[in-house]
Amino acid sequence: MARTDHPLRGTDGPAREAVAVQQSEFGGTQWGAAFFGWLSATGLAVLLLALVSAAGTGLGLTQGASAEAIGLRGAVALLVVLFLSYLAGGYVAGRMSRFRGVRQGLAVWLVGLVVVLVLSGAVALIGSEFNVLARLELPRIPVGEGTATTAGLVTLAAAAGATLVGALLGGALGTRYHRKVDRAGFAG
DSSP states (O other), rough: OOOOOTTTTSSSSEEEEEEEHHHHHOOOOOOOHHHHHHHHHHHHHHHHHHHHHHHHHHHTTTOOHHHHHHHHHHHHHHHHHHHHHHHHHEEEEEHHHHSSSHHHHHHHHHHHHHHHHHHHHHHHOOOOGGGHHHOOOOOSSSHHHHHHHHHHHHHHHHHHHHHHHHHHHHHHEEEEEEEEOOHHTEEE
């Protein structure tokens, strides 16, 4: 069967009208689906980051490498993990809601952005007094702060882009299931 723009192309009027009513009533942004999509993306990101970190350590990928090579490898791995995580999160949201999967993917991304902004604001308000990591004597990468800041900003922008594209694509893929179901009853 050939793919069509609309799941009910070539069908009678009542079926089209039914889908139009469903879409007008349930086609808005489903924030519950977006939240659970974000939750799925976050959980998958934690698991994938743990696996990537363990694999990197186990394979000795950091031994004998310069700080810049380690940083570049880490940034690429982070972008891949974030893209895949938000792809899955967008898929979950798109699958949970019946219509407008791309909008649901965007909502997943916006929930993640709001959470990051709220947590960043809370950390800024509380201050370094409660910064546990600053109290630890952890080894530091021998890179100047200006370089680290520039690289960090570039990585942050790339991460925002990768998560947005992943969430939008995932939302679109999540609603494909519903389009298949819609077409199944009206295949001619």
